[in-house]
Amino acid sequence: MSxxxxxxxxxxxxxxxxxxxxASRAQLDLVGFAFIACLTAVGGGTVRDVLLGRDPVFxxxxxxxxxxxxxxxxxxxxxxxxxxxxxxxxxxxxxxxxSIAVAAGTGVxxxxxxxxxxxxxxxxxxxxxxxxxxxxxxxxxxxxxKQGELYATAALAGSGAAMIALxxxxxxxxxxxxxxxxxxxxxxxxxxxxxxxxVYKSRPPxx
Amino acid sequence: MSxxxxxxxxxxxxxxxxxxxxASRAQLDLVGFAFIACLTAVGGGTVRDVLLGRDPVFxxxxxxxxxxxxxxxxxxxxxxxxxxxxxxxxxxxxxxxxSIAVAAGTGVxxxxxxxxxxxxxxxxxxxxxxxxxxxxxxxxxxxxxKQGELYATAALAGSGAAMIALxxxxxxxxxxxxxxxxxxxxxxxxxxxxxxxxVYKSRPPxx
Amino acid sequence: MSxxxxxxxxxxxxxxxxxxxxASRAQLDLVGFAFIACLTAVGGGTVRDVLLGRDPVFxxxxxxxxxxxxxxxxxxxxxxxxxxxxxxxxxxxxxxxxSIAVAAGTGVxxxxxxxxxxxxxxxxxxxxxxxxxxxxxxxxxxxxxKQGELYATAALAGSGAAMIALxxxxxxxxxxxxxxxxxxxxxxxxxxxxxxxxVYKSRPPxx
Numbered sequence: 001m002s003x004x005x006x007x008x009x010x011x012x013x014x015x016x017x018x019x020x021x022x023a024s025r026a027q028l029d030l031v032g033f034a035f036i037a038c039l040t041a042v043g044g045g046t047v048r049d050v051l052l053g054r055d056p057v058f059x060x061x062x063x064x065x066x067x068x069x070x071x072x073x074x075x076x077x078x079x080x081x082x083x084x085x086x087x088x089x090x091x092x093x094x095x096x097x098x099s100i101a102v103a104a105g106t107g108v109x110x111x112x113x114x115x116x117x118x119x120x121x122x123x124x125x126x127x128x129x130x131x132x133x134x135x136x137x138x139x140x141x142x143x144x145x146k147q148g149e150l151y152a153t154a155a156l157a158g159s160g161a162a163m164i165a166l167x168x169x170x171x172x173x174x175x176x177x178x179x180x181x182x183x184x185x186x187x188x189x190x191x192x193x194x195x196x197x198x199v200y201k202s203r204p205p206x207x
Numbered sequence: 208m209s210x211x212x213x214x215x216x217x218x219x220x221x222x223x224x225x226x227x228x229x230a231s232r233a234q235l236d237l238v239g240f241a242f243i244a245c246l247t248a249v250g251g252g253t254v255r256d257v258l259l260g261r262d263p264v265f266x267x268x269x270x271x272x273x274x275x276x277x278x279x280x281x282x283x284x285x286x287x288x289x290x291x292x293x294x295x296x297x298x299x300x301x302x303x304x305x306s307i308a309v310a311a312g313t314g315v316x317x318x319x320x321x322x323x324x325x326x327x328x329x330x331x332x333x334x335x336x337x338x339x340x341x342x343x344x345x346x347x348x349x350x351x352x353k354q355g356e357l358y359a360t361a362a363l364a365g366s367g368a369a370m371i372a373l374x375x376x377x378x379x380x381x382x383x384x385x386x387x388x389x390x391x392x393x394x395x396x397x398x399x400x401x402x403x404x405x406v407y408k409s410r411p412p413x414x
Numbered sequence: 415m416s417x418x419x420x421x422x423x424x425x426x427x428x429x430x431x432x433x434x435x436x437a438s439r440a441q442l443d444l445v446g447f448a449f450i451a452c453l454t455a456v457g458g459g460t461v462r463d464v465l466l467g468r469d470p471v472f473x474x475x476x477x478x479x480x481x482x483x484x485x486x487x488x489x490x491x492x493x494x495x496x497x498x499x500x501x502x503x504x505x506x507x508x509x510x511x512x513s514i515a516v517a518a519g520t521g522v523x524x525x526x527x528x529x530x531x532x533x534x535x536x537x538x539x540x541x542x543x544x545x546x547x548x549x550x551x552x553x554x555x556x557x558x559x560k561q562g563e564l565y566a567t568a569a570l571a572g573s574g575a576a577m578i579a580l581x582x583x584x585x586x587x588x589x590x591x592x593x594x595x596x597x598x599x600x601x602x603x604x605x606x607x608x609x610x611x612x613v614y615k616s617r618p619p620x621x
Contacts, residue, residue: 026352029404031360035351046258051460053469055260063324077407117477128449136343136550138352144449145440145552153445197443200491233559236611238567242542242558253465262467270531284614344550345559
């Protein structure tokens with residue numbers, strides 16, 4: 001299995017777990033779990049592949065991706081009641097999946113010889129869109145829109161870090177690992193320490 | 208007209224009626240009816256065709272599909288006030304459209320020589336995604352997420368039944384009819400008799 | 415730059431401003447502004463290009479579109495507090511972007527030699543879908559679903575007007591300007607004077 005496929009597999013697996021956790025919060029049945037798991041797990045990469053004209057889309061050419069989603073859904077269906085805070089698990093698994101998916105999206109766009117702006121954007125899109133679809137479909141506020149948290153910013157920093165690493169001569173694989181690490185550290189720092197960028201305020205505080 | 212085109216036409220027509228009914232509940236004007244009718248009716252099949260790399264997408268190559276949606280929207284605009292419970296009509300038309308769309312999606316994926324997992328998934332996607340877009344756009348809880356109802360499950364059983372039928376030597380057309388019947392019976396049983404799969408409960412009842 | 419690219423650029427710029435304004439109402443950070451700006455600005459045209467099988471999608475082949483979105487996001491982030499009613503600005507910029515995007519979508523579909531029905535639909539889709547994604551993602555009622563306002567209707571009238579203009583021998587460029595003007599006038603009339611089509615009423619008033 002290629003390094004890029006490994007990244008895609010990992011992000012699909014972990015995003016599928018987050019999708020199934022969201023399904024557990026919506027009290028769906030087992031097939032509903034699998035449905036949301038698939039949507040979340042392959043959503044971002046599917047948009048990326050369609051935009052890049054990749055034919056076939058990664059999971060259509062390799063159905064094992066779908067089986068992984070189903071396995072993740074079954075696993076969560078029978079074990080989610082064992083964990084204390086499903087929402088905390090959701091946040092942290094999503095953080096992990098986001099980081100890997102950003103690296104995967106960046107890597108696929110690089111392998112298509114896209115210019116830097118598009119590579120960075122595909123990293124962000126692959127990372128953010130699956131979770132966005134998950135949250136929009138179940139009617140929750142998308143994580144990417146949570147005020148005062150780094151999410152799209154972490155994704156952007158991750159794929160941006162890969163571009164910088166490549167430009168100073170670091171090879172592709174370590175550059176993609178740097179992307180995942182950068183994204184993961186920023187997002188984790190946001191969850192633990194409340195790291196954030198200044199948000200827009202309609203009336204700026206008087207100084 | 209081919210058998211597959213006939214399935215697509217039927218599901219488009221009936222999904223368009225459901226889209227127009229949803230538009231009537233949102234009190235839109237005639238063009239709004241047509242907009243939601245088109246989105247609902249061609250949404251699932253469009254995703255299927257884009258994922259399979261079908262070029263052109265079914266309704267782009269055959270604009271009559273769009274005219275059918277418009278006709279359905281006009282029909283509902285002028286007659287919806289005549290029926291007593293628009294929501295009941297919506298549920299039953301959606302059940303019918305779901306069943307046919309599952310068969311259509313399964314059939315198209317088969318004709319592309321896709322492996323079984325992808326065929327089943329395309330059946331589910333074609334059936335569920337149009338209605339999902341309709342419900343997300345108007346801000347209603349998607350039917351596919353309704354607790355304790357068979358929806359994605361009915362779709363999955365339908366396309367799965369077609370695969371089983373094919374594997375025991377039944378030809379494609381009757382296999383697709385079996386898909387539609389299986390899906391329709393399960394969904395109808397869920398609406399009438401409350402058939403359902405066990406849903407996830409965070410704290411399983413003590414026995 | 416071709417005339418069609420100019421239309422796409424203008425609609426991308428103005429839609430990006432609307433996306434950033436919506437982001438300001440959701441109090442996101444700068445990257446969140448850019449994320450929503452990009453989604454809004456390229457959403458409609460991306461769907462159009464994928465449906466028409468245009469490869470690459472317009473902004474993938476020309477990353478300057480994305481940079482424009484980012485610039486628009488930065489501009490709004492630092493200036494939005496200066497305007498009195500951000501919602502009024504949002505409505506009017508959206509009106510402007512809608513009109514140009516309808517013309518752009520119509521023009522691209524024409525250049526692909528599509529039949530009239532598809533051309534009209536691509537105009538409507540290019541105009542309406544970016545704003546629809548923006549509104550669905552942030553959880554606001556989509557402008558296209560606002561009761562008693564011309565929105566999809568204005569878009570349809572615009573692309574329809576282009577088809578009529580072409581059929582009476584007017585060349586493409588003026589026909590597309592007619593499309594933008596028709597759409598813009600109807601939408602503006604709806605915002606200022608309350609122009610509307612009759613909406614569906616479940617119980618029509620007794621006369």
